[in-house]
Amino acid sequence: xxxxxxxxxxxxxxxxxxxxxxxxxxxxxxxxxxxxxxxxxxxxxxxxxxxxxxxxxxxxxxxxxxxxxxxxxxxxxxxxxxxxxxxxxxxxxxxxxxxxxxxxxxxxxxxxxxxxxxxxxxxxxxxxxxxxxxxxxxxxxxxxxxxxxxxxxxxxxxxxxxxxxxxxxxxxxxxxxxxxxxxxxxxxxxxxxxxxxxxxxxxxxxxxxxxxxxxxxxxxxxxxxxxxxxxxxxxxxxxxxxxxxxxxxxxxxxxxxxxxxxxxxxxxxxxxxxxxxxxxxxxxxxxxxxxxxxxxxxxxxxxxxxxxxxxxxxxxxxxxxxxxxxxxxxxxxxxxxxxxxxxxxxxxxxxxxxxxxxxxxxxxxxxxxxxxxxxxxxxxxxxxxxxxxxxxxxxxxxxxxxxxxxxxxxxxxxxxxxxxxxxxxxxxxxxxxxxxxxxxxxxxxxxxxxxxxxxxxxxxxxxxxxxxxxxxxxxxxxxxxxxxxxxxxxxxxxxxxxxxxxxxxxxxxxxxxxxxxxxxxxxxxxxxxxxxxxxxxxxxxxxxxxxxxxxxxxxxxxxxxx
Amino acid sequence: xxxxxxxxxxxxxxxxxxxxxxxxxxxxxxxxxxxxxxxxxxxxxxxxxxxxxxxxxxxxxxxxxxxxxxxxxxxxxxxxxxxxxxxxxxxxxxxxxxxxxxxxxxxxxxxxxxxxxxxxxxxxxxxxxxxxxxxxxxxxxxxxxxxxxxxxxxxxxxxxxxxxxxxxxxxxxxxxxxxxxxxxxxxxxxxxxxxxxxxxxxxxxxxxxxxxxxxxxxxxx
Numbered sequence: 001x002x003x004x005x006x007x008x009x010x011x012x013x014x015x016x017x018x019x020x021x022x023x024x025x026x027x028x029x030x031x032x033x034x035x036x037x038x039x040x041x042x043x044x045x046x047x048x049x050x051x052x053x054x055x056x057x058x059x060x061x062x063x064x065x066x067x068x069x070x071x072x073x074x075x076x077x078x079x080x081x082x083x084x085x086x087x088x089x090x091x092x093x094x095x096x097x098x099x100x101x102x103x104x105x106x107x108x109x110x111x112x113x114x115x116x117x118x119x120x121x122x123x124x125x126x127x128x129x130x131x132x133x134x135x136x137x138x139x140x141x142x143x144x145x146x147x148x149x150x151x152x153x154x155x156x157x158x159x160x161x162x163x164x165x166x167x168x169x170x171x172x173x174x175x176x177x178x179x180x181x182x183x184x185x186x187x188x189x190x191x192x193x194x195x196x197x198x199x200x201x202x203x204x205x206x207x208x209x210x211x212x213x214x215x216x217x218x219x220x221x222x223x224x225x226x227x228x229x230x231x232x233x234x235x236x237x238x239x240x241x242x243x244x245x246x247x248x249x250x251x252x253x254x255x256x257x258x259x260x261x262x263x264x265x266x267x268x269x270x271x272x273x274x275x276x277x278x279x280x281x282x283x284x285x286x287x288x289x290x291x292x293x294x295x296x297x298x299x300x301x302x303x304x305x306x307x308x309x310x311x312x313x314x315x316x317x318x319x320x321x322x323x324x325x326x327x328x329x330x331x332x333x334x335x336x337x338x339x340x341x342x343x344x345x346x347x348x349x350x351x352x353x354x355x356x357x358x359x360x361x362x363x364x365x366x367x368x369x370x371x372x373x374x375x376x377x378x379x380x381x382x383x384x385x386x387x388x389x390x391x392x393x394x395x396x397x398x399x400x401x402x403x404x405x406x407x408x409x410x411x412x413x414x415x416x417x418x419x420x421x422x423x424x425x426x427x428x429x430x431x432x433x434x435x436x437x438x439x440x441x442x443x444x445x446x447x448x449x450x451x452x453x454x455x456x457x458x459x460x461x462x463x464x465x466x467x468x469x470x471x472x473x474x475x476x477x478x479x480x481x482x483x484x485x486x487x488x489x490x491x492x493x494x495x496x497x498x499x500x501x502x503x504x505x506x507x508x509x510x511x512x513x514x515x516x517x518x519x520x521x522x523x524x525x526x527x528x529x530x531x532x533x534x535x536x537x538x539x540x541x542x543x544x545x546x547x548x549x550x551x552x553x554x555x556x557x558x559x560x561x562x
Numbered sequence: 563x564x565x566x567x568x569x570x571x572x573x574x575x576x577x578x579x580x581x582x583x584x585x586x587x588x589x590x591x592x593x594x595x596x597x598x599x600x601x602x603x604x605x606x607x608x609x610x611x612x613x614x615x616x617x618x619x620x621x622x623x624x625x626x627x628x629x630x631x632x633x634x635x636x637x638x639x640x641x642x643x644x645x646x647x648x649x650x651x652x653x654x655x656x657x658x659x660x661x662x663x664x665x666x667x668x669x670x671x672x673x674x675x676x677x678x679x680x681x682x683x684x685x686x687x688x689x690x691x692x693x694x695x696x697x698x699x700x701x702x703x704x705x706x707x708x709x710x711x712x713x714x715x716x717x718x719x720x721x722x723x724x725x726x727x728x729x730x731x732x733x734x735x736x737x738x739x740x741x742x743x744x745x746x747x748x749x750x751x752x753x754x755x756x757x758x759x760x761x762x763x764x765x766x767x768x769x770x771x772x773x774x775x776x777x778x779x780x781x782x783x
Contacts, residue, residue, distance in 0.1 A: 219713035
């Protein structure tokens, strides 16, 4: 695993044992460990998705791990669940919030540490335990597998609760002098709002897990199987209830997770766009309000769903509702991003490319969401492949692009060197083209399959067209997954070479984490207390030195910024 | 807004510290006129513990609200055989209420710098907490004696999960009480007064939560 091979590169300048670093309570170490966890999960998850596509296209060929699928269809569902839970829990939730958040939140608000470092360590190891449990559940027989998966999800919820307690308290209590709420970077706002949202969502999730688990293990009567089957759409019941249970369980969680995964990405994207357009965030207050709006909508939609149905995780999927309710705050955010880009001095490096890629995917995914937002329309006109195309674009891939952008941006802060720009750009363009080549055709296939106005002959033609489109999607998937080798080699190459020492503030950014050395020293700010004198996005493109860092005192000359 | 709620608590903390080695939390805002270059290795502000416990309480409340909503929804679906609450629960409730009272009396002693009186009353609180837990277990045994188990019907499932989850949270509270009872006055940078106060918030919350759950189980049957 990459995690352990490269553990030595964790930027702790003091030489200490591997074990003591593994159990360190320092926020940068924990943040980095979350990022390693996410990297390992994303690689495994991607390989699984390629295997799934290969099997779907050539079901007769023997494919590793999938050999037994023909006899036991629930294995296929279990692999999908494994792919989904790796990606959603340990990549989309872990990387932007827990990884970058733990690493950067104290640095960006000028705090010495997280508020409760030991609790932070505990929640990291609970997350690792939950990953282990979810991975193991895949190898167990069906019933035990579901139980172990539920228990792991409960552990993950508890860990997420501890983390959000830490994030919220740190943001409220540990800000440096002068770091008033309006001066907080949008990233910090996003982590903060997201922590509050996770706290509300994951406690409900924990209750749900406890109740379902108690039903399955102790025979209690919180939910009955009869009402579960009655609640299923007819076309799903016919496949037998157990494989569907795997998928239902996943969606029950993923519904909440959509908001938790997207919020920190919104913060990261806003932050990067301002920095690389050399302009202040357009309507910054509105952006913060929109972030709060996403949080509120997220809680209301999901919470309403949970409360009104008495937390029944088997209630039918109302995934599409969130596309509609997310629309208003999402439109605000989009307007602000475009407004910031407008007339900016845009620097098209890899980090910015991935940020722009995020916006593109967000718009494309959002548009197909319009179809799904009409529940009746969604039932009648599209099938599962359309839904898969939609949520992968808007949530999975877009969030991954934001994570990659953040990695390119903060890599110098974490490791003291930049990722290779040339490789980064090639990687971006291949991946960008690749994900559109995968998920756009999936939308078409989803629409084609349900077209009812056509005659029999036309339908047969369309069916054969659908088959060739599916083959195309599979080939595109394999190519895109293979292209990630570019990223992994860029990552390893930059880490191992590391000869080039980077300037402390290579991107000429304004926030506090760039006021200290790169890579960040073990004791962050050392013996000095950071003091904040201004807002987070003071860019003045008309001046020679076009940015004013937050820590720069008003009486000091602008040259100090360098 | 977060900054404003911390104000009175910080004053309270300073009062409780009584100047005995407790750290003065850094002032919020721009006032004070110091240049921020002084060493920062002073004791960190204890106000984070107040915020932390408040957020923790909200989170626990959400957990029980979710279960309560499931209770109300499930109640309407039929096959509902109400559980008759054992009389013992009323005794337990009285014990729990008494423990909250002794806890407050203990804290009053501490405010008057009577550490011995504080410790004695604190121990009484802890013992009452343990009594409550023992009483809850006894109540479960009474129900089990009547043939009512977790799996008997939806109502009994909810009865056991409510009382069980509350008892689990209360075990945490008892551990906190024991920790406060055994720790030395100046063991760390956080004063005894702060730890006692934070613990008391949790304990009173558990108390109020129990009253809510009891009302739910009693009226909702």
